Amino acid sequence: MLKTTYEADMALYPLPIARWTVAAIAVLFFVVLPLVLHEYYLSIINLVSIACIGALGLNILVGYTGQISVGHGAFMSVGAYTAANFAVRMGAPWPVNLIAGGLMAALVGAIVGIPSLRIKGLYLAIATLAGQLIIEWTINHVTFISGGVQASIEVPRPEIFGFRIASQTEMYFFLLGFVVLAVVGTMNLVRSRIGRAFVAIRDQDIAAEIIGINIFRYKLLAFAISSFYAGITGVLYTYYLGVANYEQFQINVSIDYLAMIIIGGLGSVLGSIFGAIFVTLLPIVIRLSMESFGGYLFSDAAILNIIPNMRLILFGGLIIIFLVAEPEGLNRLWRNIRSYFRVWPFAY
């Protein structure tokens, strides 16, 4: 299909069939799944939804702009604690907390991103790692932020027009709305002027500067937008758990999210979603399979040792395998499968 106008090239749905696919997916997620699935499975989907938003945000920074961040866990904690403090100290409603958490995370993210003007690649990775550790320490040691006892703050359940969101099913719809916003927001962002500037910086920063992109501004913007997503993720996770706790946002979380976008596919919206699903489900599948079948092979004590370690090994191993064998991640595998069936039964 040839595109003859700018409108066609910029369109959100490149093919007419995409409208129908999107409608079918919407029906599946908004109607079929909540009717069919048990609340336990919905709670897992809720975790996936939260991870999706964070992975999309990180992908804007890493996949589209080419800047690395090992500090996204900390940006999430900034969002989480900002929202928790707003909720507890001022009794603010959840939309205010959410936006405040996102904006605060964006601010902190942009500050951590300032070194990206002068340094890149490995130096940036180390600088953001420092950001992660310093933010973690600050939250843990400054009682004004962390609320003192074990650095955790309980937050009230969100309410919409007096309707309290308490059960997992209600939470499911609440979170799904944000996933839709995040997905559409990201798709629109990356096809806009800003998104194209990001891609230009990723592909050749010197060339990007020469064609008139203000690199400093766009790099900071990428950090801010990405951290905004991270902050929102942190706030939503806090509402999901009912408590803000820094232990939920440590360095391993940053690495989990990096793994999501690498396994899913750098620089792709669909890839972020695949990665979020994959990385969130992996420990659950390992736990379930060890609990069901591990008993035949190992003792109970051994299983307790195996589950967390197995997760780490599979997780790290998959990162390496995808980097070496399929750098474009699950998204590429998906495209290969799709194009295979599109022309089936012909080879090409």
Added chain:
Amino acid sequence: MFDWQFFVLLMSNGILIGLMYSLIALGFVLVYKATDAINFAQGEFVMIAGFVVVAFLFTYHMPLWVSIVAGLVAMVAFGFGLERVVLRKLIGRPIIAVVMATIGLAAVLRGLGPLTWGADTKNLALPISDEPFILGPLFVPPIQILGAAVSLAFLAIFGWFFLKSRKGIAMRAVADSQQVAMAMGINVERYFALAWAMTGVVSALGGVVWGSLLGVDVHLALVGFKVFPVVILGGLDSIPGAILGGLIVGIVENVAAGYIDPYVGGGTKDFAPYVLMIAALMVRPYGIFGKRIIERV
């Protein structure tokens, strides 16, 4: 009134611990110098070496020197294998690919160690006494002296290696420009493997020294977090830089912990080096002795 005795104690402790940090940072610098790869799994290398030595010591009841040699051999083989299977495939790919591959490797090792050898902390006892030397106001545990001595020995060995030996000069050539090195008839891939194997040697001894200081379990890998401030301060590709950076980090974290910890309730040790590092990144990102090539766009 300023307590000089306390200050001197903190300083001496910092110097000795700092030299032990240098030992680990040396492994990082060797790889970066020769291959431009960044090893985010340096702490995990040290941890896994500790596990191997402990396994030979207790599971197979070998004498200590056999265990240490076994640890060395295992880590060298591991370094070779890693370069061959993973890192060679990533040559020419963006820097984030190598960073993520070593982060993934770190996760694998952190799972593999406890999975194979158990999660409990193992005591890696060296045949030296626990009694600290008392020199006036100073208390110095012998293990720290041993660690410092090992680091200084490695500094001397690698200094000689890079300045005088044929292989060392070839490795510097590879580090300088891979293409030119190749044109001069240097087998670049072999030197990459050699660099990783040398990192294996350093990590194995680091594992013995740090393992006997802290005990061998998964938390041993956390020393790896100290590597980054050390190498950024000293310069990523400089061996003297690793030593000097280690000393600075050791002193700063000990002095900061000694004076600030009582007010904030601990944790300054892990925090202060990173603040220092951020400052260094802003002012002098290539470090004290590092090459001044840093791209600014």
